[in-house]
Amino acid sequence: MGSQTYDFIVVGAGSAGCAIAASLAKSAKRPNVLLLEAGGRNDDKSLRLSGKRCITFQEPNMNWGYKTTPQEHCNGRELLFHRGKGLGGSTAINYGLYTVGARDDYDQWAAEVGNDTFDWTNMLPRFKALETFSGEIARPEHQKYVAPQAADHGDKGALRVGYVKEWEVDLSPILDAFKEAGLEQNLDHNSGNPLGLSVSITSVSDGMRSTAADLLDDASENLVILPDSPVQRIILEGKKSRGRSDINSPDFASKEVIISAGSLDSPKILMHSGIGPAAELTKFNIPVIHDLPAIGQGLKDHPFTPFLVARNPETNDRNAFYGDPEAMAAGMKQWEKDGTGPWTRYGGQIANGWFKSDRITASEEFKALPDQMFQDYSYKGLAVFLMNQQSIGEVRLKSSDPDVPLLFDPHFLEHPFDLRACIEMYKHLLELTDHPAFAKDTIATLMQPASRSDEDILQFVKNNVSSTFHMTGTVKMGKEGDESAAVDTSFRVFGIENLRIADMSVVPVLTNNHTQATAYVTGATCADVLIRDYGLDQ
Template identity: 75%
Template sequence: MGSHSYDFIVVGAGPAGCALASFLAKSAKRPNVLLLEAGKHNDDKTLKVSGKRWVTFMEPSLNWGYKTTPQEHCSGRELDYSRGKCVGGSSAINFGVYTVGARDDYDQWAAELGDDTFAWKNIQPRFKALETFSGKIARPEHQKYGAPQAADHGDKGALGIGYAKEWEADVPLVLDAFEEAGLQRNLDHNSGNPLGISLMINSVRDGVRTTAADLVKNAPENLVVISNSQVQRVILEGKKAVGVESNGTQYFASKEVIISAGSLDSPKILMHSGIGPAAELTKFNIPIIQDLPAIGQGLKDHPFTTLLVTRNPETNDRNAFFQSPEAMAAAMEQWNEDGTGPWARYGSQLGSGWFKSDRITASEEFKALPADVQDFLNRETIPHYELASGFPLHMQVPQMFQDYSYICLAVFLMNQQSKGEVRLQSSNPDDPLLFDPHFLEHPYDQRACIEMYRHLLELTEHPAFSKDTVATVMRPASNSDEDILQFWKDNAGSSWHMTGTVKMGKDASKDSAVDNAFRVFGVEGLRVADMSVVPVLTNNHTQATAYVTGATCADVLIREYGLDQ
């Protein structure tokens, strides 16, 4: 084997690519695997501080810095569409939420493909193989907030996840208030049923952010990771993929090329290789190798917005910390020493939950949905929205705050019915695609956003919560449908959960691009494995699904090539 020739080439070292490359490389046959990453190695430990994980995305060297096209239904705004650019991918810049979604998500994926590979009973063991879960809750009086069962979690995987050891004083206060206001409790969001309010599970271990790079940190010799190597195109011989080109260098694969560059960049690499919608490619004079109209279509995401209230300063001690540069500096020294202290407490443990809404399912907009969509939204473990409390907004917009005694609540729309797209804007493979998620376009999405925000307002107006509220700083002008929807249009953002642009399906009909073995239709030796292929936008923060998608593709390849013999 020459230095540029491998058994498998994986493009993109985010959660999917790192999981795929590491599991492939560790299979019994020890194939030679090359993992190519456009960004750098992210070795700066200070970019992995648990309490500062809300601002890592502002580090320009780690972020592609993408924006959406102006969103027609979001007041014409271009929205932040951050994507990680380093070994670790977006797990290096996300907000550190590790949730696996609903078992019904994966059973739906399996049903759509007619393949149990994707069913919860087979997906859950892969989640367990990825993680080492710490469900310990230090203080006895807090143990009522979480009680994960060992059977639902792994203890040998490379990804350290769990609850923070120390919490801010108002985390239990808010959990209690919301329970008093009528929310059900959930003792573990990662059991396959996310419904109810609970402790957020963090992709953090001992105060340090966990990233996909942890999967390839102690890589065996047969796994080569090359950073600063953006891939422009797949090298094809006829309709067979034989390698990839990165900045003028060619790398060859004797078995497979697998693209794991995510929902915004996997379609780009395919299109610039002549694989995609013929009409789009023709517009930019790209020779057509395989006409696949689904590539770039079907983009889904979770739009979210916030509600901000100032609180009685006696319910927390944020002012003492964030008004004191000395306290923050001392906390950094302590964190550098052993990962403990205030920077592993402030902003390090949030409360969150997933919920169903009778108001949504009673609405005309819900009843107008296709019967199979209604059926899915009515399944036992499928939520209609997510609520999270404790988001440290002042870290992102410091100019807004002098008083840190506030609570920022966020609501996220699950199961968006609007469908977006990504498309070419030039013939240069180093230019990003145009990203248009079509946020809030579908009548169901508008209705669901109105009802879930109204529920959030009611929760904050409940005496159990409002007794500690001093003022409401950011909210709609009134509780009317019109004002709530206008607030969404003016303030909604993306949760960076882009999914579905190279959709997996049973045949190369108009809405799918890869088969149940991750193979691109009509092209030999080429697969895609990342959130772009996932046909169901899972009810979670999608980094966990990206990891398990890579792990599942590894299982498929190991089986197909007999690599476990």
């Protein structure tokens, strides 16, 4: 395919990129938009099966297969750093929780960058425009766990989100046990206040997972979507972007190029284009077009540590399904026929919760912070997530070859607060699972620290902590003059014309949620800014 010129080129068809491309193409002036994706189409329907959402990441063609550098504070372990590949990006391989986070995070974002475009009041309408929310609960006995308010949700968006129709039989008893153990209930974690135990809103509808590719379903002819089109670098004339180049032929943008390749790959494209820390670029003989030291810095994530217990098989019926290949095959045929059946129930509806700990906030480490698989399937996996990591990582060049991934170093557990928080969180979890309401059906503990001591808990965390793959902040948004920032509040790269970045790499706050929702709204916000700047709705 020869060189073409478009009004806008969007690099990356994940949550942010799809939101940008679809919004631009649908604007009144119908600009010509090119959406480029390094991976394939991911159009196999079975990849959307809700009951297999926890294993889709194992598809080699859908995952970049990244790993971190050896983590000094995690006993030298290299951790998996999954990133989705293909249309939908990471939304095609993630677990599919649809959580928007806390209103305070967005207000903090707005305050840090000095622009109320990003505060909760302005973000909520964008969240609502993205989704079609179904608050339907199939069984009357489950209704007590949810009470969403229509004002907090949308009904016309392309992303179909809500609650799973069929719940596993042991979900309700466990919710009741945790409530009896003292956990406060939250009837809608997407109200702007996520605190408390909730039934999860998921990006699933009628047994099918919703991904960012759904935003492209009604694409018009002015939106050209090219999968299998990796971008190596941006074409620059001086300090003005003109388009993109890859191993085949270039494409040009008469207006702007928007990079939405994520926190691990947006910095790579920038650096190989000559935009980034001059010392790093020079080390790999990459001509420096613009020295921008903040690129690649500020990496944050949500590390988590697992806890696994064997449960009384009489409390659930998973063995009868997962232990019977014929039952699983019959379930697949039923799903292929009408989207129902056991594959929409098992591993479908889950619960989550966000909690504050008085013990953590009373610790010296907190006070020092600046203001700012088994044969028996009768088991439960719980996980504790550190939502407010203080360790700050980085991504760096590894090679002058643009096809070689960067070095990813999240610096997990480096900050004293993170160590203390992980210890106390795990103690809270152990106390919770010791409560008689939960413990009565626990047969054995399959995975936990050797003892309840701080030392053993910390050693367990270091040996088992993992990434949640919520990488954020490597091309951070900020005010002019902020040395830690690389883009302004209009998503424009400092010092470069007609080049914007819009994905989780620009988000200056590690939001308290499953970050796919924040990535979607980041793309939608960038689209709003571009439509405004170019008068595309006039």
